[in-house]
Amino acid sequence: MEIRERTQGDDFDWAGAHIHVLAPPRHWRPQAKPKNDDSVALLISYGHTKALLAGDVEKKMESFIAAEWVQADLLKVAHHGSATSTTPELLQATHPRFAVISVGAHNSFGHPRREVLERLQEYRARTYRTDAMGVTTFLLDGNKVEARPGDAVP
Numbered sequence: 001m002e003i004r005e006r007t008q009g010d011d012f013d014w015a016g017a018h019i020h021v022l023a024p025p026r027h028w029r030p031q032a033k034p035k036n037d038d039s040v041a042l043l044i045s046y047g048h049t050k051a052l053l054a055g056d057v058e059k060k061m062e063s064f065i066a067a068e069w070v071q072a073d074l075l076k077v078a079h080h081g082s083a084t085s086t087t088p089e090l091l092q093a094t095h096p097r098f099a100v101i102s103v104g105a106h107n108s109f110g111h112p113r114r115e116v117l118e119r120l121q122e123y124r125a126r127t128y129r130t131d132a133m134g135v136t137t138f139l140l141d142g143n144k145v146e147a148r149p150g151d152a153v154p
Contacts, residue, residue, distance in 0.1 A: 006040060008064075017046045022065045023057060036079055037061040043070050047142020052094055054078035059087050066093035073145045074138055075125065077101040081112020091123045098126050098138065098145055105131040 007028065010021040023041040024030075030038040039055025052072035056079045057065065066089045075096035078085035080103040099120050101112045112129065120127045128136040128147060137148040 017044050019044050022052075022068060022070065023055075023061050025064060036084075039078075041065055041078075043072065044140075046140045049073050049140040049142055049145055051138070051140060051145075052076065052096070054085070054090075056080075056085075058082075058084040062087050062090040066090045069093050072096050074098045074100065074140070077112070077116070077120075077127075079111075080104075080107070080109070081116045081129075082109065083113040083115060086116045086119060088119060091119060091125070095123065096125045098128070098147055100128045100136060100138065101130065103129060103131045107131070 006021045007024055007026045008021055009026065012019050020043045021040065022043055024038060036056035036058050037060055039057050039061070041055050041057055041061070042053045044051045044053065050072045051074040052070060053076045054065070058079060062078065062085060070093060072094045073096065075094055075098070077099050081101045103111045117127065126147070128149060133149045135150065139146045139148065
């Protein structure tokens with residue numbers, strides 16, 4: 001298996017979808033000990049539908065992503081809904097209709113944070129949480145996004 005380094009501005013196609021790399025920036029060099037902002041953030045487009053997969057990015061990298069003013073139908077909430085992510089700046093730039101938070105039940109970090117859930121509600125993003133709802137499959141058919149809570153992958 002070939003491993004490729006991807007940075008901001010890289011584009012490639014995969015299985016009918018177009019993938020645009022939003023982060024990390026081209027000049028970014030991770031430290032010896034990995035940090036959340038080392039995450040890769042991807043904007044996946046399929047037809048007229050888009051999903052932003054934000055990895056574990058925090059406020060600094062979200063600001064970098066928001067500067068590109070990318071709209072996304074679906075936001076994979078960064079860093080399990082921690083207080084350092086899902087900033088108003090990112091939500092204003094993306095205007096997601098759906099958000100999904102991958103987070104363990106009763107985790108010791110208190111994720112997702114109440115303020116993140118409130119921000120998502122303020123931006124009217126229909127929010128799905130793995131701790132409360134289990135797996136949710138999102139289908140992007142090129143024209144619409146459909147959420148299927150509790151579904152196995154078709």
